[in-house]
Structure formats: structure tokens, C-alpha cells
Amino acid sequence: xxxxxxxxxxxxxxxxxxxxxxxxxxxxxxxxxxxxxxxxxxxxxxxxxxxxxxxxxxxxxxxxxxxxxxxxxxxxxxxxxxxxxxxxxxxxxxxxxxxxxxxxxxxxxxx
Amino acid sequence: xxxxxxxxxxxxxxxxxxxxxxxxxxxxxxxxxxxxxxxxxxxxxxxxxxxxxxxxxxxxxxxxxxxxxxxxxxxxxxxxxxxxxxxxxxxxxxxxxxxxxxxxxxxxxxxxxxxxxxxxxxxxxxxxxxxxxxxxxxxxxxxxxxxxxxxxxxxxxxxxxxxxxxxxxxxxxxxxxxxxxxxxxxxxxxxxxxxxxxxxxxxxxxxxxxxxxxxxxxxxxxxxxxxxxxxxxxxxxxxxxxxxxxxxxxxxxxxxxxxxxxxxxxxxxxxxxxxxxxxxxxxxxxxxxxxxxxxxxxxxxxxxxxxxxxxxxxxxxxxxxxxxxxxxxxxxxxxxxxxxxxxxxxxxxxxxxxxxxxxxxxxxxxxxxxxxxxxxxxxxxxxxxxxxxxxxxxxxxxxxxxxxxxxxxxxxxxxxxxxxxxxxxxxxxxxxxxxxxxxxxxxxxxxxxxxxxxxxxxxxxxxxxxxxxxxxxxxxxxxxxxxxxxxxxxxxxxxxxxxxxxxxxxxxxxxxxxxxxxxxxxxxxxxxxxxxxxxxxxxxxxxxxxxxxxxxxxxxxxxxxxxxxxxxxxxxxxxxxxxxxxxxxxxxxxxxxxxxxxxxxxxxxxxxxxxxxxxxxxxxxxxxxxxxxxxxxxxxxxxxxxxxxxxxxxxxxxxxxxxxxxxxxxxxxxxxxxxxxxxxxxxxxxxxxxxxxxxxxxxxxxxxxxxxxxxxxxxxxxxxxxxxxxxxxxxxxxxxxxxxxxxxxxxxxxxxxxxxxxxxxxxxxxxxxxxxxxxxxxxxxxxxxxxxxxxxxxxxxxxxxxxxxxxxxxxxxxxxxxxxxxxxxxxxxxxxxxxxxxxxxxxxxxxxxxxxxxxxxxxxxxxxxxxxxxxxxxxxxxxxxxxx
Numbered sequence: 001x002x003x004x005x006x007x008x009x010x011x012x013x014x015x016x017x018x019x020x021x022x023x024x025x026x027x028x029x030x031x032x033x034x035x036x037x038x039x040x041x042x043x044x045x046x047x048x049x050x051x052x053x054x055x056x057x058x059x060x061x062x063x064x065x066x067x068x069x070x071x072x073x074x075x076x077x078x079x080x081x082x083x084x085x086x087x088x089x090x091x092x093x094x095x096x097x098x099x100x101x102x103x104x105x106x107x108x109x110x111x
Numbered sequence: 112x113x114x115x116x117x118x119x120x121x122x123x124x125x126x127x128x129x130x131x132x133x134x135x136x137x138x139x140x141x142x143x144x145x146x147x148x149x150x151x152x153x154x155x156x157x158x159x160x161x162x163x164x165x166x167x168x169x170x171x172x173x174x175x176x177x178x179x180x181x182x183x184x185x186x187x188x189x190x191x192x193x194x195x196x197x198x199x200x201x202x203x204x205x206x207x208x209x210x211x212x213x214x215x216x217x218x219x220x221x222x223x224x225x226x227x228x229x230x231x232x233x234x235x236x237x238x239x240x241x242x243x244x245x246x247x248x249x250x251x252x253x254x255x256x257x258x259x260x261x262x263x264x265x266x267x268x269x270x271x272x273x274x275x276x277x278x279x280x281x282x283x284x285x286x287x288x289x290x291x292x293x294x295x296x297x298x299x300x301x302x303x304x305x306x307x308x309x310x311x312x313x314x315x316x317x318x319x320x321x322x323x324x325x326x327x328x329x330x331x332x333x334x335x336x337x338x339x340x341x342x343x344x345x346x347x348x349x350x351x352x353x354x355x356x357x358x359x360x361x362x363x364x365x366x367x368x369x370x371x372x373x374x375x376x377x378x379x380x381x382x383x384x385x386x387x388x389x390x391x392x393x394x395x396x397x398x399x400x401x402x403x404x405x406x407x408x409x410x411x412x413x414x415x416x417x418x419x420x421x422x423x424x425x426x427x428x429x430x431x432x433x434x435x436x437x438x439x440x441x442x443x444x445x446x447x448x449x450x451x452x453x454x455x456x457x458x459x460x461x462x463x464x465x466x467x468x469x470x471x472x473x474x475x476x477x478x479x480x481x482x483x484x485x486x487x488x489x490x491x492x493x494x495x496x497x498x499x500x501x502x503x504x505x506x507x508x509x510x511x512x513x514x515x516x517x518x519x520x521x522x523x524x525x526x527x528x529x530x531x532x533x534x535x536x537x538x539x540x541x542x543x544x545x546x547x548x549x550x551x552x553x554x555x556x557x558x559x560x561x562x563x564x565x566x567x568x569x570x571x572x573x574x575x576x577x578x579x580x581x582x583x584x585x586x587x588x589x590x591x592x593x594x595x596x597x598x599x600x601x602x603x604x605x606x607x608x609x610x611x612x613x614x615x616x617x618x619x620x621x622x623x624x625x626x627x628x629x630x631x632x633x634x635x636x637x638x639x640x641x642x643x644x645x646x647x648x649x650x651x652x653x654x655x656x657x658x659x660x661x662x663x664x665x666x667x668x669x670x671x672x673x674x675x676x677x678x679x680x681x682x683x684x685x686x687x688x689x690x691x692x693x694x695x696x697x698x699x700x701x702x703x704x705x706x707x708x709x710x711x712x713x714x715x716x717x718x719x720x721x722x723x724x725x726x727x728x729x730x731x732x733x734x735x736x737x738x739x740x741x742x743x744x745x746x747x748x749x750x751x752x753x754x755x756x757x758x759x760x761x762x763x764x765x766x767x768x769x770x771x772x773x774x775x776x777x778x779x780x781x782x783x784x785x786x787x788x789x790x791x792x793x794x795x796x797x798x799x800x801x802x803x804x805x806x807x808x809x810x811x812x813x814x815x816x817x818x819x820x821x822x823x824x825x826x827x828x829x830x831x832x833x834x835x836x837x838x839x840x841x842x843x844x845x846x847x848x849x850x851x852x853x854x855x856x857x858x859x860x861x862x863x864x865x866x867x868x869x870x871x872x873x874x875x876x877x878x879x880x881x882x883x884x885x886x887x888x889x890x891x892x893x894x895x896x897x898x899x900x901x902x903x904x905x906x907x908x909x910x911x912x913x914x915x916x917x918x919x920x921x922x923x924x925x926x927x928x929x930x931x932x933x934x935x936x937x938x939x940x941x942x943x944x945x946x947x948x949x950x951x952x953x954x955x956x957x958x959x960x961x962x963x964x965x966x967x968x969x970x971x972x973x974x975x976x977x978x979x980x981x982x983x984x985x986x987x988x989x990x991x992x993x994x995x
Contacts, residue, residue, distance in 0.1 A: 046142070047139075047174035050178050
């Protein structure tokens with residue numbers, strides 16, 4: 001799990017942005033949402049999420065606010081900024097292009 | 112206001128950071144709680160749920176750290192954290208910190224002091240506008256700095272490369288301002304001196320070239336600012352006042368600005384007088400004598416666009432003209448340029464050589480200190496290997512650890528550097544107000560300026576990087592799991608480690624320093640016991656310059672005889688003699704002599720170059736100079752009698768071929784006069800202690816009068832007791848005559864001064880080197896003993912004798928000591944050739960020196976390993992083996 005977080009910082013960021021794009025979430029919520037949208041195929045060590053969140057806040061793609069969670073606890077909520085939304089769009093497009101290119105290459109071979 | 116704002120933002124950042132930490136803490140806690148809620152919902156008990164949640168979260172410490180880094184603390188913040196951590200670590204081991212700081216302070220302080228002297232004396236230009244185009248003129252192959260006045264006039268009027276050429280001379284006069292007459296040191300300068308240098312008066316005005324209208328035509332003086340302050344108490348009314356210089360009236364024209372202290376960096380005159388008044392100032396006028404060169408130094412600004420080589424070519428063409436026009440007075444007339452301020456090669460070259468040598472040695476000391484600290488640091492890092500291993504294991508990158516170690520190193524060296532700098536400031540300030548020779552206005556102007564701060568800072572940082580780099584390889588190779596399992600870094604004992612090399616280097620440097628010190632001391636001792644040609648013990652000197660009280664011409668010998676007669680009557684006085692200039696007193700007057708057969712009296716045909724002394728007949732008796740043949744001078748050899756002289760053995764050999772032919776023989780002086788040799792005395796030292804034997808001739812004051820008079824009073828008992836009686840006697844003779852009374856040994860202080868200073872400095876540096884070596888060897892020995900306690904305990908339990916235990920514990924350290932000493936001794940012998948130029952008769956291959964160094968290093972080794980040896984022997988195997 002350690003390796004995962006370190007090997008794919010870029011993809012982790014993308015997942016976080018995607019997770020948050022559907023609505024403001026606190027850290028634990030982001031973790032659950034990532035699990036949801038990836039069908040639990042991607043597992044991250046829980047703590048590894050937070051450096052990623054902080055990084056995105058520093059880059060201005062997420063903004064934070066304190067609030068109350070559904071469990072009635074105080075938690076810090078993250079939501080996308082306009083720049084974050086734009087980055088999500090760009091990265092998604094890039095990723096799709098990459099995937100289809102690789103897929104085409106692999107697909108052509110595996111005949 | 113900027114300070115306030117930065118302070119405010121600094122405080123804001125601090126509070127921001129603690130707020131951020133608190134938030135982070137809360138956020139992560141909240142996450143874990145949420146996870147625990149989920150687990151609880153799925154059926155776990157609350158405590159179990161929370162425990163599971165915490166485990167699932169992973170290493171909080173590490174993630175918190177990563178969050179902080181990701182949140183982008185500024186470089187300053189992380190550096191600040193490193194600093195605080197370093198400070199805490201250093202506080203935890205006060206012994207190490209103290210040793211490290213003191214070592215560095217001493218090393219950096221030494222470097223700062225030497226650099227300060229170098230900067231103040233050699234590197235700093237004179238305080239005149241456009242100092243970089245100001246050059247002095249040297250003459251001939253031996254780079255003499257003195258010229259004659261007629262030569263100067265020709266150089267000044269015929270050259271095309273200089274804006275203007277000025278000349279100056281140093282003299283001492285008697286000054287009477289109305290009360291309290293006293294001696295004063297002055298510069299006699301040409302009228303255009305101030306204009307050529309571009310200096311503006313602070314008060315009043317200066318004299319100019321136009322004021323020179325022939326001999327004694329310009330009775331003016333210009334005061335230095337310092338003299339105006341001390342003697343006239345900043346009285347602005349001095350301008351226009353008339354004072355007595357050597358009993359002649361002179362008018363004070365003005366005061367020079369505070370930073371301008373003349374054109375000789377280490378001599379501070381009290382005021383300036385015009386050179387044309389030389390007869391009044393010095394009691395004689397040699398301005399018309401082309402062959403008389405005195406002390407006249409010439410300098411000027413190069414015209415813009417003229418290069419040094421062009422100027423030299425110009426001067427040389429004038430020189431060849433002078434050679435042809437005045438063959439008797441002007442020998443080889445080639446010129447070269449020099450930086451004024453240090454009297455060219457007379458003082459400048461040996462001083463530069465000495466200071467460069469000192470800088471090298473001080474640099475070596477710093478290197479040794481860094482080696483010392485490097486091994487200490489490496490030992491410390493090895494001790495902290497467990498801590499480092501743990502930090503590596505929890506995910507801290509090795510760079511972070513190294514950065515933190517470096518911060519410690521930098522902190523230590525900055526503190527050490529600051530302490531060293533402070534010490535050096537104190538020392539330099541002391542040096543600048545110190546007057547090494549009470550009779551002469553010599554100072555060492557080393558007021559510290561920004562350069563020294565810069566150098567100290569640079570050295571501190573460089574040292575930090577040098578010794579901080581030592582543990583790097585060790586840290587990078589640390590395998591955390593291995594370390595935690597086995598408890599310490601396992602090292603193969605047979606390999607040569609970096610620390611061994613460092614120790615050898617340290618010891619070698621120390622051996623070099625010790626060798627140099629011993630060579631210097633030996634040389635000094637030898638010079639003290641060499642034959643001076645006179646007996647300084649039991650002799651009092653009465654130094655006066657009769658010109659100061661207005662005597663000249665015929666009155667001189669009369670007054671001198673009166674003084675001799677008066678002093679001879681004092682009880683306890685065996686004999687009284689008079690000499691115009693003491694031997695070994697800032698050099699001696701020199702001239703050429705020719706054999707009797709020579710007709711063409713050109714300097715190139717001279718038989719010898721000899722020093723000249725004008726003495727009273729009893730001088731040899733009073734000075735304790737042995738007469739080898741013939742007779743001494745007598746009071747019958749007066750101005751109407753044939754010219755006679757007494758010469759020394761070297762003179763006899765050079766001019767006559769041997770001592771036996773000399774007595775009764777004749778020789779010629781440059782003015783053609785024939786002089787008969789009536790006696791021969793032993794050789795002696797005349798110019799400096801380190802000179803080769805040179806010829807000397809002694810003329811009678813009746814035939815060759817001199818206004819300077821130094822009376823040598825030989826007493827049968829303790830000379831000091833005569834002091835009071837001598838003073839009253841001279842004062843009774845003439846109340847207005849300034850004079851000083853001291854013993855000859857005291858006077859010799861000035862001659863021995865350079866060698867003594869050199870020896871003292873080298874001795875101090877040697878002591879520093881020794882100290883550093885002791886700490887180095889001690890550190891290594893103590894460390895090795897403490898690390899191998901277990902092994903030593905086993906050895907002792909197995910029945911090893913004390914000698915074997917000691918060999919095991921200290922063998923390595925002592926072996927390194929031997930290697931280092933040998934290397935250092937060799938280097939020291941090679942380096943001591945440099946010393947031989949400064950310290951008289953310093954022969955490095957002296958067996959006493961070699962033995963001395965070996966003994967010293969052995970003593971060092973003994974001292975350093977004493978305590979660790981005791982510790983090794985006192986190991987109790989049973990306690991030890993139980994402990995581990």
C-alpha cells in the first residue's frame with residue numbers, strides 16, 4: 001500500500017479531484033467515495049490520502065472549510081475550486097487519450 | 112518599519128503554524144473517529160473499533176510530517192526547525208559543544224588576527240585620493256628606497272610619466288611650544304608633498320612648492336590631527352602661532368585631516384616641515400650633496416594612461432643620464448616602482464613574506480581544527496547511529512538527516528567563529544594601540560574593518576562544510592534494520608577509516624608547527640649569544656641630538672667634550688665614550704672606500720662598502736670593543752691633525768688584503784681625502800643581527816663632527832643606579848636639551864624585536880597545534896577504549912597482561928601518532944627554510960631541534976593517552992560482561 005501511494009501521486013490526485021467533484025467531502029468521505037467509484041478495486045492506505053489532499057489545497061485546486069459531518073462530528077470539508085474543476089477536465093481528457101492509445105496498441109497486438 | 116513588519120509576519124507565521132498543527136491533529140483524529148463509527152456499526156465494540164481504525168490509518172507521525180511538507184512550509188520555516196533541533200542536540204552534549212566551539216574559536220580567531228594585520232599593513236592603501244596610482248621609486252638591484260636631493264630634483268624635473276614627484280625624510284627634532292620642551296618625530300617633505308598627494312587641510316593651510324625659496328626659507332610646520340589633539344588640545348587658535356623647532360622659530364600653518372597620517376604606514380609623525388629647512392631641523396644641510404642619500408624617499412602619482420613599464424623606462428633613461436653626468440656620486444642608476452607605505456623592500460618584502468608564512472600556518476591550524484572536529488563529529492554520528500536508523504526507518508529521507516547534521520555543524524562553526532572573531536578584535540585593538548619601540552613612533556595600524564568579518568564568516572562556513580562532510584558517507588550507508596538489530600554500526604577494525612587519516616593529518620600539522628617553533632627559538636637563542644662587537648651589559652646610554660638644542664658646526668665637539676668630562680667624574684663610572692649612531696639602531700650610515708692607489712673614485716671601483724661611525728676616543732673602552740692591533744683614536748687627532756681612523760678586521764681584510772698590512776696604511780674616501788689606519792678592532796654587528804660580517808670604520812668626532820650624540824657610560828656596578836646622577840648632570844649642562852637615558856640592554860630590545868616577535872608568534876602557533884593534537888589523540892583513544900570495553904574485558908578475563916591490554920586499546924592511536932609525527936617532522940624541515948629568512952641562523956637540520964620535536968610529540972602522545980590508558984586498565988571484566 002505504501003508503494004501505491006508513492007508510485008501514483010498523479011493518479012491519486014486525479015481520483016481525489018473526481019471524488020470531490022460530486023460534492024464537498026471530508027477526508028474519510030473522500031476515501032469511501034474513491035472506494036465506491038473504483039468499485040473497491042483501488043485500495044489506498046488511509047493516512048496516505050492526507051498529504052495528497054494538502055498538496056491539492058496548496059496548488060489551489062481544492063478549498064477547505066470546517067463543518068459538521070453526518071456523524072455529528074467536526075470535520076474539515078474539501079471542495080473543488082474553479083481551477084480544480086478545470087484541472088479535472090484536462091486530466092480526465094489526458095487520461096482517456098492515454099488509455100485509448102495504449103488500448104489501441106495492445107488491442108492491435110492481441111489479435 | 113520593515114523590521115516591525117517582518118517581525119509581525121514572523122509571529123503570524125508562528126501562530127499560523129501552531130494553529131495549522133492543531134487543525135491537522137483534529138482532522139486526523141476526526142478521520143479515525145469516523146472509521147471507528149463505521150466499524151462500530153458493523154458490530155465491533157467501541158474500543159476495539161477505535162484500535163482497528165488507528166491501525167488502518169497507518170503511521171500518523173509520518174503522514175503528519177508529509178502533510179506539513181505538502182502544505183509547503185517555507186524554506187525558512189524548515190531551516191528554523193532544523194536550527195532549533197540542532198541547538199537542542201548540542202545542548203544535550205555540552206562537553207562536545209564546548210570543545211568544538213573552543214577549538215574553532217581559537218583556529219578562526221588566529222586566522223582573523225593574521226588576516227587583520229595583513230589587511231591593515233599590506234593590503235590597505237594609504238589614505239590619499241587615487242591611492243592606486245601612487246608609486247614609490249626604488250633604486251638599483253638591491254631596491255634601495257633612498258635617494259639624494261639633487262637626484263630627486265633631476266627625477267622630478269626630467270620625467271614625463273608622473274604628475275608630480277614629492278620626497279620625504281624622517282627626522283626627530285626638539286619642539287618647544289612655550290612650555291615643556293620635548294622631542295618629536297617629523298617628516299621633512301618637499302614643498303609639493305601635500306599638493307602631489309592631493310590632500311586638503313582640515314584647518315588652516317599647507318605649504319606649497321612656491322614657498323621654497325632656498326635653504327631655510329620656509330619655516331613652517333603642518334600638524335597631524337592626532338598631534339594637534341594631544342599636544343594642542345584641539346585649539347583652533349594654533350594657526351599662525353610660532354613655536355620653536357630646535358630653538359628656531361617656525362610658524363604653524365595648519366592641521367592635516369584625521370585619516371592622513373603621512374606616507375609610511377607604520378610610522379606616525381607628529382608634524383611635517385619643509386625639506387629646505389633641513390639645516391635647522393637636522394643640524395646639517397646635505398641637500399647639495401648628490402652622493403648623500405640619507406633616508407629621502409620619493410613617490411608620486413602616475414599620469415593617467417601611463418603604464419608601470421613606461422614609467423620605469425622613462426626613469427631608467429634619466430638614470431643613465433645621471434650615471435654619465437655624475438659618475439662619482441651616482442653608481443648604477445636603474446629604477447623600479449614600488450607600492451609606497453612599507454618602505455619598499457626594506458620592510459615591505461620581509462614583512463609580506465612573514466605575514467604570508469603566518470597565514471599559511473594559521474590556515475594549517477584551521478585545517479587541523481577541522482580534522483579534529485571532523486573525527487569528533489564522525490564519532491558522534493556513530494553514537495547516534497541508533498537514532499539515525501530509527502529516523503530512516505520511519506521514512507525520513509537521508510537528505511533530511513544530513514541537512515540536519517549540517518545544520519549542527521554550521522551552528523557550531525558560526526558560534527565558534529563569532530567567539531574567535533570577538534577575541535581577534537580585542538587582540539587587534541590591543542595591537543593597534545601598542546607602541547613596540549618606545550623611542551620611535553612606530554605603530555601597527557590594524558583597525559578591523561568589514562574585510563575581517565567577511566573572512567571570519569567565510570572561514571566558519573568553510574570549516575562547517577569540511578568537518579560536517581565527514582559523517583556523510585557513514586550516514587548514507589546506514590542500514591536501519593542492521594543497526595537496530597546489532598546495536599551499533601559494525602566496522603571492520605583493520606581497514607583505514609577516514610578518521611584515521613584525519614588524525615594523521617592533524618598530528619602531522621602539529622609536528623610541523625612544533626618544528627617551526629623550535630627552530631625559531633633555537634635561532635633566537637643563537638642570535639642572542641652571537642658576538643655584537645660590544646658589551647651591552649653594565650652600560651647606560653644617553654641619547655641626545657644636539658641639533659635639537661641649537662648646536663651646530665664648531666659648537667658641537669665642544670659641547671660633546673663637556674658632556675663626556677662631566678659624566679666621567681660621576682662615581683661608579685669606569686669610562687664614557689660617544690658615538691654618533693648606536694650600532695644595531697635602525698641600520699647604519701654607509702659609504703664607499705677606495706684603496707690608496709685608486710685614482711678614479713667611481714662607486715664601481717670601490718674596494719668596499721663600509722659603515723661609518725663618528726666616535727670619541729674612549730668609545731671602544733666604554734663599549735667594550737676589543738682593540739686587536741695598533742692604537743685607538745685620541746684627543747690629539749683633531750681637525751688640524753692628519754685624518755686617521757680605526758677600522759675593523761673585515762675592513763682591513765677587504766681594503767688591505769690582511770689585518771697585518773692594514774695598520775699604518777692609507778685608504779681614500781669618495782671625496783678624495785686620504786685617511787690613515789691607526790688601529791684595528793674586532794668585527795661586530797652594525798645594521799642588523801642577521802647580517803654577514805661587514806667592514807666598519809670609526810672616525811674621530813673632532814675630525815668628523817656629528818650633531819647626534821649617544822654617550823655610552825660604562826659602570827663598574829649596576830648601571831641603573833647611575834641613571835639619576837646622569838640625568839642631573841646632563842640637565843645641569845643644558846636645560847633645554849632633550850635626552851633619554853636607558854641601559855644598553857633595553858636599547859637592544861628594538862634590534863631583537865623582529866626575531867622576538869617572530870619567535871613569539873611561532874611559539875604561540877606551535878602551542879595551539881599541540882593543544883589540538885592532544886585533544887585529537889585523546890578523543891580517538893578515549894573513543895576506541897570506550898567502544899571496545901567488551902573486548903578488553905574479555906581479554907582481561909582470559910588473562911591478558913596490562914601491557915597487552917594497553918596495546919590492544921591504544922596501539923592504533925599510537926601508531927597513527929608515530930606516522931603523523933614522522934610526516935610532520937619531514938614537512939617541518941622543508942618548511943623551515945622559509946623561516947630561515949626571518950629568524951636569524953635558523954637551521955632546521957639542527958639535531959637539537961629534531962630531538963626536541965620527537966620528544967615533544969612523544970610527550971604529547973603520553974599526555975593524551977594517559978587517561979584512556981587508565982580507563983582501559985581499570986576495566987573490570989565481571990561487571991562489564993554482566994552489563995551488556
